[in-house]
């Protein structure tokens with residue numbers, strides 16, 4: 340008669356029954372005496388100390404993992420394995436056949452050699468594109484602002500680095516010291532260049548965080564060209580009071596878009612509020628109930644409660660909201676042309692049922708149209724915006740005349 344495990348003895352007192360039977364059904368494990376190694380930290384230590392014991396442990400885990408039994412995870416969370424360090428547990432998980440969570444390509448170990456090389460030679464400076472050089476030439480012509488000074492050092496460091504590397508190549512056969520002095524100079528310029536690049540990035544992020552209106556689209560376009568900023572970047576706006584944390588979204592081509600999300604507690608009417616803000620590119624609507632209600636009652640509308648909470652497809656309400664800021668809605672059915680004089684469109688999206696419908700904004704920058712859907716995480720560029728005009732009820736946001 341084989342003995343069974345007496346269970347996990349908690350150091351704080353109490354005993355938990357063993358669930359680590361070999362078949363993974365959740366029964367107690369067999370044990371030669373006392374507890375099994377998943378219940379007794381001393382036995383686990385013994386097992387990990389011997390090759391055979393470790394092999395048995397890994398084989399047991401592997402069998403559980405292959406079976407897909409919850410006992411496998413329980414061993415790591417309720418069993419003695421939870422006392423091991425993260426890396427030791429990870430090694431056991433790999434041994435049991437779990438796939439590695441990172442790719443070799445991106446792992447630090449793989450990059451070690453590259454890091455060492457960069458440490459010695461400095462991280463190389465990427466080559467500038469013609470557009471970028473053009474911008475730099477224009478800006479550097481007069482260095483009066485902080486930004487222009489930054490750009491000036493940015494180009495100077497790059498130029499000096501390339502000349503000192505060239506000198507290095509030229510003097511390759513002129514002896515050890517000369518060769519290394521050229522390298523040291525190049526490395527210095529590289530380090531300086533990367534530092535300036537960080538400062539430039541800081542400056543751009545500070546501008547983005549300031550909030551609309553943004554008058555720096557050329558700067559951001561250039562930064563995209565130089566890959567100083569990655570597309571799809573979100574920058575939270577500072578000094579805003581509202582709870583929805585509006586962001587500055589940096590689109591692929593360096594366009595800056597104001598974007599508010601409809602929070603988890605926002606109802607369908609708040610999507611109208613957010614979308615008006617998104618359509619006008621700044622926070623204009625802060626509260627929606629009192630002002631608009633008063634405004635509508637002044638104009639002789641009897642305001643029913645369902646217009647505020649339920650009936651999202653009430654363009655009357657939205658156009659009244661907009662009037663306070665000098666705009667109005669205009670129904671737009673022409674799917675081929677963008678309405679003249681309109682910066683943005685507002686759409687009623689969602690399925691046919693009224694309770695799934697909500698407001699979303701479309702805005703145009705140059706030739707690109709972005710969907711600012713406050714139910715989603717970020718704005719998206721929609722190349723075929725014309726289709727959405729066919730699909731959804733669309734209004735142009737036009738100035739009041």
Ligand SMILES: [Zn+2]
Pocket residue numbers: 344345346347357358359367368374375376377378
């Ligand atoms: Zn046990």
